Every structure is written in structure tokens, then in C-alpha cells.
Amino acid sequence: MKFINPILVTLFLSFGFSGYAPAQETTNLNIAYQDAGFPALIKKSGVLNDASFKVNWIILTGPAANLSALYGGAIDVGHMGDTSLTIEQANARTPWTVEDAPLKIVAGWRSDYSRTNPPLVTAIRTAANINTPSELAGHTWAYNYGGYNHAQYLISLVKANLSEKDIKPTRFNDGSSAAAAFNSGQTDVYSGSLGPILQSVNNGSAKILWTDRDTGIPGLGVWTARAAVLNDPAKDAALKEFFGDLSHYWAWHQSHKKEVIETLISTLKLTPERAAYEYEVRGGAFRPFDAELFKAEQNVADVLYQGGAIKRKVDVRIGFDDRYNQVQKTTPVKVNEAGGE
Numbered sequence: 598m599k600f601i602n603p604i605l606v607t608l609f610l611s612f613g614f615s616g617y618a619p620a621q622e623t624t625n626l627n628i629a630y631q632d633a634g635f636p637a638l639i640k641k642s643g644v645l646n647d648a649s650f651k652v653n654w655i656i657l658t659g660p661a662a663n664l665s666a667l668y669g670g671a672i673d674v675g676h677m678g679d680t681s682l683t684i685e686q687a688n689a690r691t692p693w694t695v696e697d698a699p700l701k702i703v704a705g706w707r708s709d710y711s712r713t714n715p716p717l718v719t720a721i722r723t724a725a726n727i728n729t730p731s732e733l734a735g736h737t738w739a740y741n742y743g744g745y746n747h748a749q750y751l752i753s754l755v756k757a758n759l760s761e762k763d764i765k766p767t768r769f770n771d772g773s774s775a776a777a778a779f780n781s782g783q784t785d786v787y788s789g790s791l792g793p794i795l796q797s798v799n800n801g802s803a804k805i806l807w808t809d810r811d812t813g814i815p816g817l818g819v820w821t822a823r824a825a826v827l828n829d830p831a832k833d834a835a836l837k838e839f840f841g842d843l844s845h846y847w848a849w850h851q852s853h854k855k856e857v858i859e860t861l862i863s864t865l866k867l868t869p870e871r872a873a874y875e876y877e878v879r880g881g882a883f884r885p886f887d888a889e890l891f892k893a894e895q896n897v898a899d900v901l902y903q904g905g906a907i908k909r910k911v912d913v914r915i916g917f918d919d920r921y922n923q924v925q926k927t928t929p930v931k932v933n934e935a936g937g938e
Contacts, residue, residue, distance in 0.1 A: 624835040627672045628820070629655040629663050631771075635879070637864040638857060642849040644842050650835035659771025660743035663821070667700055673826045674836070678745025679705055679817035682916030683898045685743075687907035693915050699824055701918035704840060705817035705890075706847075708881035709931045716816045716878050717745060717809035718791045719753040723802055725785035730757035730806075737765040737784040739775040745814055746772050748897060750788035752812040755904030779803070792878065795871055813900070815893045815930075817884055827918065840883070841924035847882045883925035886917050 630636055636654040639645060645652065655672055657663045663675030664685065682702060686693050693699075707716065721727045725736060734757075740750035754760060767784055769775040776793030778784050780803075787794060787803075797803035809816040826832045850857055854876055861872040861879075884890065894913040901907045 624650045624831045625653055626650055626674065626832065626835050626839060627653045627655060628674045628839075629657045629666060629672045630676045631658055631660075631663070632656065632865060634861050634865050634875070637860050638850065638879075639843070639846060641856060641860055642846050642853075644845045644849065645839075648838060648842055650838060652839070658773065659741055659769075660747075661741070661770050664700075664743055667821065667823055670823065670825075673832060674703070674820045674822045677743065677819060677821055678748070679815050679819050679894065680745045680748035680897055681743055681819070682821065683894065683901070683911055683913055684747060684907065686911040686913075686916060687898075687901070687909045689909075692909065693911075695915055697824075698915050700821050700916070701824060701827060702819045702886075702916055703822045703827070703836065703918050703921055704820040704925060705815075705884045705886070706819075706881055707815070707817045707884060707930060708878050710810065711877065711932075712808075712810075714874060714877040715791055715805075715808035715810065717749045717789070717812070717814060718794075718805045719749060719786065719788045719807040719812075720779070720791075720794055720798065720803045720805050721787075722779070722782060722785045723804055724782070727785065727806075731759075733757050733786060734759055734763045735765070736786050737767055738786040738788070739767045739769065739778045739784040740788045741769045741772045741775045744772070745809075745816060746775070746789035748814055748901070749807075749809065749812055751901050751904075751906035752814065752897065753788055753807055755900055755906060756807065756812065760905060792871060792875055795874055796868070799870070812897075813893060814897055815884075815890060817890075822918075827920075833920075837921055837924055840921040844883060844924065844926040847880065850876075850880045881930075883922075883927045884930055885922055885927035886919040887929075889929070891917075 633656055657666055660677035660681050663677050666672045667675045772789040773793055775789050779787035780794055780797050857876050858872045861867055861875050891914055898911050898913050902910045
């Protein structure tokens with residue numbers, strides 16, 4: 598007498614009569630960020646806890662590393678500044694078009710405008726005795742390639758009516774390295790994020806010459822995706838869900854100041870002073886890809902071209918894709934009255 602395994606019967610009843618369908622494969626998103634701070638905060642906030650996709654966070658320091666990984670297909674989405682693709686377009690071997698652009702900015706965010714907490718600066722060492730823009734000539738100048746730090750540097754040159762031949766440029770692969778050179782006195786001038794040189798500014802060894810408001814750079818942190826990723830239905834759907842979930846992060850950030858600062862201190866080994874600044878500039882919201890943004894971005898591109906900082910006139914709209922703006926719950930940048938403007 599043969600015995601039928603009850604487990605097989607259960608499986609047959611579960612799958613045989615209803616028609617077995619294999620489980621849907623989980624979509625993996627390989628998303629880069631330039632430090633471990635934001636991924637740690639997203640995990641702390643819990644906004645992705647119920648996601649149907651999986652995020653593999655990749656830490657790549659500097660926009661150059663992110664761009665290289667994107668072009669090489671190592672990541673789906675890279676982290677950089679809003680002017681990054683303006684410079685990429687200008688340096689491309691052949692002009693980009695809407696149809697064949699290899700990269701697209703798909704999300705942009707920043708804090709509200711604040712005089713006391715600007716994200717971008719051009720700063721000078723106090724000991725360098727630079728009192729006017731024309732006196733920047735002949736001095737060493739630190740910057741890093743590829744992001745809005747790069748644009749801050751280039752537009753600062755244009756504002757000073759200088760070219761790279763008039764100064765001693767020192768280019769780094771990432772902003773932290775450029776800031777370290779400036780903080781140690783290896784360079785007299787620096788263009789980039791305020792955070793890494795905040796201590797030098799606060800102790801008087803450096804002073805701010807121009808902020809992003811002076812150079813007209815929108816100053817958005819952005820995520821840039823490969824065109825092939827956007828054309829993949831599974832990746833596209835996962836990114837739509839990702840940005841929808843992430844739209845809830847900003848309110849959590851605003852209402853959990855202590856937790857954010859503690860996480861930044863423990864994850865990035867920041868001083869309390871630096872972490873408090875980072876809390877301010879890392880907050881905000883996703884920002885819309887609207888006419889106002891494109892006008893500002895195009896003005897930056899045109900100033901760079903007219904000043905000889907880039908060799909090709911570009912259409913900045915080619916580098917943006919607004920398909921996720923609605924789920925991101927984008928809101929325009931405002932003036933932070935508490936911080937002044």
C-alpha cells in the first residue's frame with residue numbers, strides 16, 4: 598500500500614488547483630550617495646521599511662566617482678550637484694539631445710535659502726590678504742571636478758574677470774580633499790560646500806567671499822539616473838515607489854532634529870557644530886523641475902559659456918527628467934526667515 602506524503606497533498610492543494618505562479622522577483626536599485634549620512638538617516642526614519650524593492654546603497658565620494666560609475670553601468674542612480682550635467686554636456690564629444698542623452702537628473706533637493714547656512718561658498722584664507730576679487734589673481738585655488746562645487750569655482754572666476762591662466766588652480770576628485778587642502782593652508786582660495794571648512798570660517802582663519810546666492814547656482818543636491826535604467830520598466834516602477842516613499846523623509850528630518858544630529862555625529866564623526874549645520878542644509882524638500890529652475894540653470898550655463906569656462910553652449914533641459922516630480926511632492930524653495938536672506 599502506498600502512502601501519499603501529506604506535505605505533497607498540501608502543496609498540491611495550495612498550488613495545483615489555483616494555478617502556480619512564481620513569486621515576482623524583487624527589483625534591486627543600486628543607488629549611490631557621497632557619504633554614509635543620508636542612507637543612515639533614511640534607515641533611521643523608516644520611510645523605506647515597507648518597500649517592495651531593495652536598495653543597495655553605494656558610497657562614492659565626489660561627483661567624479663559617481664559619474665564614472667554611471668557611465669560604467671556600475672550604479673543605477675548617482676549623487677551629484679545640479680550643474681553636473683551642464684558641465685558633462687559641455688565636455689561631451691558630441692552634443693547631447695533629448696533622445697540620446699546618456700544621463701538624466703531625476704530628483705533634486707535642498708534646504709530653503711538662508712544667509713546663515715549657505716550650501717555653497719567661495720572662501721579665502723584670511724592670511725592671504727585678499728580684499729577684492731581682482732586680488733584673487735596669482736593665488737592657489739582648491740576645487741573639485743564635476744559637481745556644483747565645480748560650477749561655483751568656474752562662476753567665481755567669471756565674476757572676478759579671471760581665467761584659470763590667471764590663478765594657480767588645484768583640482769581634486771572630491772570636495773573633502775579640496776577643503777582639507779584649504780583648511781591646512783595649502784591653498785588660499787576654495788570653492789565648494791561650506792560644511793568641510795565651517796570650522797575655519799568660524800574661527801576666523803577663513804572668510805566667505807561669495808555664496809551660491811551670489812553666483813546664481815540653484816545649489817540642489819541631485820540624483821542622476823542612466824537612460825537605460827529609466828527605460829527599464831521594473832527599474833522605473835521601483836524608482837517611482839522609491840521617490841514616493843522618500844517624499845515622507847523631509848517631514849521626519851524636520852521634526853527629529855536631535856536624532857538627525859546624533860546620527861550624523863556617529864555616522865560621519867562630525868563635531869556637534871558641524872552636525873548642527875548639516876542638519877540645516879540636509880533638510881528641505883524635493884524641488885520641482887519648473888520654469889524658474891530651468892531659467893536659473895540656463896543662466897548658469899550661459900554665464901559659464903560666455904565667460905569661457907565651458908566650450909559649448911548647452912540646453913540644460915536636456916539633462917532633466919521630471920517623471921517623478923509628482924510622487925516626490927515637490928515644493929518650491931523658500932526664504933528661511935529665521936536664517937535671513
